[in-house]
Amino acid sequence: MALLFDSALTAALGRELDRAWVGQRLEAVFFDGESRRVRLVFRENAWGWFLHPLHGVLVRIPPPPMNRRRRDRGILVGRRLVQRVEVEPDARRLNLKLTSESDEPDETLVFELVTNRWNAIYIVGRVRTVLHRRPGDPQFRSGAEWNPFISPRMWTDSLPDPAEWKTFLESGTIPDSEVTRRIAYLSSINEAAVFAGD
Incomplete structure (x- = not known):
C-alpha cells in the first residue's frame, strides 16, 4: 500500500532526510524503469x-555489492556529498542537492510525489529553460524561462499561530468548502486532524 503524500508530509519527510543525509557520501544512483524504483547507495547504507x-x-534496503561493473551502471559514482534536501513551500517535491569535491557542476535528484504521478529526475547543473511543452500551461513552453513553483495558497512561508488561525476561521473570509483548497499544507489527508485541533 502506498503512502499518500500531501505538502505537509512532504515537508516533514524533507526535514527528516535533510537531518539524516546531509554530509553523507552518495556512491551511486540506479534508476530501474521497469520496477519504477530508484536506489540510492550511500557509503554506509542504501535506500x-x-x-x-x-x-x-x-525504505532502507541492503546495499548492493559495488564492484566496478555495477558502479558503471549507476548514474553517478562517488565523490558526491548530499548538500541539503529542499522542499519547496506547499509542494510535493523533494530536491536532493548534491555537490562534488571537484569542480564538477552541482547535481540535483528531484522526487515528485503527486498523488498519481510519482517521478524522479536527475539534473546536472542549473535548469534555466523548460524544453518540452506541457499542454494547457503557458509557462511550460519550449525555451521559456523556468521558475520554481510558487504556491498561490495562504501561509506558505509560516504557519499561523493558534490565535491567528482561530480569528481567520471565525471571520468567514473563505467559505468552508474552499478552506482546504486555499490554505497551504492542508489536504484531504490532514484536514480532519487540523480542524480538530490536533
Whole structure:
C-alpha cells in the first residue's frame, strides 16, 4: 500500500532526510524503469524509493555489492556529498542537492510525489529553460524561462499561530468548502486532524 503524500508530509519527510543525509557520501544512483524504483547507495547504507503511486514508499534496503561493473551502471559514482534536501513551500517535491569535491557542476535528484504521478529526475547543473511543452500551461513552453513553483495558497512561508488561525476561521473570509483548497499544507489527508485541533 502506498503512502499518500500531501505538502505537509512532504515537508516533514524533507526535514527528516535533510537531518539524516546531509554530509553523507552518495556512491551511486540506479534508476530501474521497469520496477519504477530508484536506489540510492550511500557509503554506509542504501535506500530504495519505489515510485509506483499504488505502492510507493521509501525504505532502507541492503546495499548492493559495488564492484566496478555495477558502479558503471549507476548514474553517478562517488565523490558526491548530499548538500541539503529542499522542499519547496506547499509542494510535493523533494530536491536532493548534491555537490562534488571537484569542480564538477552541482547535481540535483528531484522526487515528485503527486498523488498519481510519482517521478524522479536527475539534473546536472542549473535548469534555466523548460524544453518540452506541457499542454494547457503557458509557462511550460519550449525555451521559456523556468521558475520554481510558487504556491498561490495562504501561509506558505509560516504557519499561523493558534490565535491567528482561530480569528481567520471565525471571520468567514473563505467559505468552508474552499478552506482546504486555499490554505497551504492542508489536504484531504490532514484536514480532519487540523480542524480538530490536533
